[in-house]
Amino acid sequence: MRATAWTALGDETAEDVASMDTTIREILADSGWLAVDVAALSDGDDLYAAGLTSHGSVNLMLALEERFDIEFPEQLLRRRTFESIAAIREAVTGLRNGTAGA
Amino acid sequence: MSTETQTAFRDALVAHGLLIPMGVDGLYGRSGVFEDVVERFDALITQWGKDDGAEVMRFPPALNRRHFEKSEYLNSFPQLAGTIHSFEGNERDHQTLLQKLHDGEDWTGMQRPTDVVLTPAACYPVYPTIAARGVLPERGRVVDVYSTCFRHEPSLDPARMQLFRMREYVRIGTPNQVMSFRRSWLERGKLLMESLGVPVAIDLANDPFFGRAGRMLAANQRDQGLKFELLIPITSAEKPTACLSFNYHQDHFGLLWDIRTADGELAHTACVGFGMERVALALFRHHGFDPADWPQAVRAVLWG
Numbered sequence: 001m002r003a004t005a006w007t008a009l010g011d012e013t014a015e016d017v018a019s020m021d022t023t024i025r026e027i028l029a030d031s032g033w034l035a036v037d038v039a040a041l042s043d044g045d046d047l048y049a050a051g052l053t054s055h056g057s058v059n060l061m062l063a064l065e066e067r068f069d070i071e072f073p074e075q076l077l078r079r080r081t082f083e084s085i086a087a088i089r090e091a092v093t094g095l096r097n098g099t100a101g102a
Numbered sequence: 103m104s105t106e107t108q109t110a111f112r113d114a115l116v117a118h119g120l121l122i123p124m125g126v127d128g129l130y131g132r133s134g135v136f137e138d139v140v141e142r143f144d145a146l147i148t149q150w151g152k153d154d155g156a157e158v159m160r161f162p163p164a165l166n167r168r169h170f171e172k173s174e175y176l177n178s179f180p181q182l183a184g185t186i187h188s189f190e191g192n193e194r195d196h197q198t199l200l201q202k203l204h205d206g207e208d209w210t211g212m213q214r215p216t217d218v219v220l221t222p223a224a225c226y227p228v229y230p231t232i233a234a235r236g237v238l239p240e241r242g243r244v245v246d247v248y249s250t251c252f253r254h255e256p257s258l259d260p261a262r263m264q265l266f267r268m269r270e271y272v273r274i275g276t277p278n279q280v281m282s283f284r285r286s287w288l289e290r291g292k293l294l295m296e297s298l299g300v301p302v303a304i305d306l307a308n309d310p311f312f313g314r315a316g317r318m319l320a321a322n323q324r325d326q327g328l329k330f331e332l333l334i335p336i337t338s339a340e341k342p343t344a345c346l347s348f349n350y351h352q353d354h355f356g357l358l359w360d361i362r363t364a365d366g367e368l369a370h371t372a373c374v375g376f377g378m379e380r381v382a383l384a385l386f387r388h389h390g391f392d393p394a395d396w397p398q399a400v401r402a403v404l405w406g
Contacts, residue, residue: 053354058318079318080325
């Protein structure tokens with residue numbers, strides 16, 4: 001489902017994706033919410049398994065909103081929205097393209 | 103939930119002398135009859151929990167402010183917390199305070215926070231206490247606590263008091279120990295309450311976390327099945343009242359207080375909580391305002 005939503009968006013370039021990934025990784029690296037080095041994580045790795053707590057995921061949500069100037073709608077305020085770098089990228093991209101929760 | 107039903111039940115409890123109004127919503131005195139029911143239910147919990155070999159700890163209804171600050175309660179429930187403030191001024195400040203009081207002005211600005219915070223849930227003092235003892239024994243620990251708790255949520259609903267009593271068993275150990283404890287209490291809690299002849303249902307639940315961040319914490323809690331409640335209709339059939347709760351905190355408190363199992367892993371924790379006033383109210387609601395008239399089977403369970 002995630003792959004479908006991602007390819008359906010279409011208007012992001014490879015550069016946009018790379019830059020967003022870098023920003024997401026920066027936020028995670030600066031936060032101290034993870035118990036492991038962010039560089040060691042692949043895009044699909046489970047951030048909760050990497051030490052992200054419930055309160056950590058709330059702070060991550062707020063940091064993403066500030067950095068990308070977005071607001072997560074109610075239906076995205078869930079654990080799985082922030083479960084991996086790929087999931088976060090999908091949610092942020094969706095919000096920027098106006099297809100939130102798609 | 104209809105506030106008329108809530109006030110009608112509250113008024114009836116007051117009229118029967120069971121609750122003594124104090125002029126603030128959610129703050130009540132209780133009669134001897136009410137207290138007898140609470141004491142008998144308390145003894146019944148002890149009976150159902152005796153095989154757990156819990157260590158009894160009784161704390162005053164307050165926490166060390168440093169422990170409270172570290173607990174992250176303010177992250178989740180800033181709206182419910184109650185802190186204790188006291189006057190710490192000199193004689194001149196005292197005169198100012200009295201003048202403000204006399205003039206009907208706000209005198210509370212003269213108050214300063216003390217080292218004491220009201221207990222929001224009976225288990226809060228347990229975690230720093232257990233952490234201070236060092237690594238857990240192989241079998242982990244089970245602690246029995248009972249405390250008056252404060253939550254700032256004034257309500258007309260007599261089942262939502264601001265100061266109420268909570269009895270808890272707290273399990274601290276490995277994820278397996280903690281999950282099997284919760285599973286066992288989900289069964290025991292239901293059987294215990296059914297023995298009292300009240301209609302019960304168990305449902306997934308979430309805590310009243312504050313704000314948008316709170317909606318996310320609540321969704322997380324539900325997604326992961328961390329909280330269950332035993333519900334009994336008291337002032338509404340559609341929205342029954344949570345009288346017991348069964349909570350799995352994962353490693354939240356283990357991480358905060360660095361509690362370690364014998365293997366050196368972060369401890370997981372769980373608790374079962376009994377809302378003492380709520381259970382008493384449920385009994386009065388379903389069996390009548392005079393325990394002498396309650397069904398014989400229920401009386402036998404409570405009074406032997």
